[in-house]
Amino acid sequence: MRKWLLTLLITCASTQAAEQGVKAISSGRLLLSAGEIAVSIGPTPAKIERVLIVVHGRLRNAETYRQSAEHAAEQAGQSANTLVLAPQFLNETDIASHTVPDSVLRWQGNDWMAGGLSTAPFTLSSYAALDEIIARLGDRRQFPDVKQIVIAGHSGGAQVVQRYALLGHPQPALETEGVKVRYVIANPSSYAYFNEQRPVAFSHAKCPNFNRWKYGLAELPAYADGQTPAQLEENYVKRDIVYLLGQQDIDPNHPALDKSCEAKAQGASRLIRGRNYFNYLKRRHSQGLSQQLIEVPGVGHDGDGMFTSPEGQKVLFGQ
Template sequence: MTFNLSRRLAMGCAVAGAAMLALLAQSAFAVHTHDAHESHLKPVATISDIRFAIDTPQGQAEFPLYLSKDWNVAQPQVTRAVIVIHGKLRNADVYFRTAQNARDAAHVDPDSTLLIAPQFLATLDTREHHEPADLLRWKGDAWMGGEAARAPLPISSYEVLDAIVTRLADRKQFPNLQHVVFAGHSGGGQVVQRYAVAARNIDVLTSEGIDVRYVVASPLTYAYFDAQRPNAQGVAAPFDAAQCVGFNQWKYGMDNRPLYLDDRSPAQLEATYVSRRIDNLVGGADDDPQQSALDRTCAAEAQGPQRDARAEAYYRYIQARHPEGLKQSFHIVPGVGHDGARMLTSVCALSAIFDTRGCEQ
């Protein structure tokens, strides 16, 4: 009896010890991931002076964005809205100019298109620019994964996009709106890909017959729906968690999702995702495993060594899980490295955003 009790105690200690080690490893992963995305941060050069008031049950907060038209007055001539998301440098002004250049390259009537460039700020941005306390700001890059703002209210970055969607759905303001496009490159592409997974209220647009699409260009990583990851051949296979304890943590996978999307199962989120129209783009020369802005955490490395490999592997993964067909496309933009301006003004980006011709399907 004593032997059995000792054995049970030993086994219990071993299990508890293993659990503690796993918890510590997971915590270390989280810290490492956070540090990896904090080290680059510098205050933004410019913060938009246009403010969008966001009302929530907890109160009201202000959010900065760039607009090509005053959306506080009726815009009956607008038929298309393009929401372009900046990367981790939070330089929405640069992405707004890129969106303008893309519109001009597509030979689209500026009067018919509303360009929107949200600006997700870090706490150091508002501190550096002495912004008022009611301006939304996040800790580091937390906005990329839909986390709640640090202040003044715990509003998810996805809730901000929801609020923009709600504004665009107002038929008094936009009676002739036909298309809404979310587009992003790099960190912005990451936001767009996850928002395509998570977005709650897109039906306020689709119920009005408004076409909604997502243009995902060269994101750092993708959100996987199960514990598979690409093997050495780039084909999805069960992943050995011992290689990376946190490989399936959100935003790389479905574990420990933020509150915004934790009320839905991975299967529900996947069903929503595959129902969306998504155009996936990656630069043909975006294949440098040492590129300075590349996410090189073990969870990211589990998806592939660089963006080109990660993009191709993820698209194969989604195709294999849904052989019935997808409302998605995948295009490699030849000769382009990690360059947001060139990617978002490429022939295939213009086709996805503005319905121009010239991109081979």
């Protein structure tokens, strides 16, 4: 087993959680510059050619998403060369509900979703944590055979992946080594826009935060320091991004749908919001947008259904 995987410190995690806390703490640990991050990691193939990083949503149920991604890999016949891992962005409530070493990173509430800084043991943006994981996977001394890294999320996890794809720091070493990076954004509640245009009319006076991060580029997190909005957009449209939308994810009253005025300005349902955002990008970059929107027929707000669908398998495991 490769050196990097040996940095996993397997511990016994309690499966009992307080009502507000996560149900289970993932047993794996990845050592980062500012502490350890909990992670759920699948079986290690003898030859790792692809790494699928799957990002959980607000429930922080990394194990569930890792299992779903592994199921999709099995169905696609890609288990033999794909390593699946799911980082777990714990918050302070989780730490209070479980016995967790002080070295494990944790965030306040849902700050991790928008790239916020950890509260302990040191400050680290959740996006910087993803940067470190991805950079390590591209290290040829430790992963000589990796050709592709796929970062995927559904629902709340897709919100994280979309914002990370927007703010994520360039990693020229990956390009030098020929490692391709793809972002798969499945059924998020909202997107980050590049200017004040929105597809739905709304009252600016009653929705003053519509263009603040995470819905727009005003008041960006510290992680984005040094990057102008123009640079962010230029980098974003060059990235290999697939918007994967369930054709039945159309309920404007879905209990997990963001119903804030900021989100409603993007459309009534997740399917409509995704179509609106992609059309917005095409209008702004009619000559230079190589990203894809792919719809999954017969599937609503169902992460497992999205990833294991023929369309999901193709974007997660196809070249």
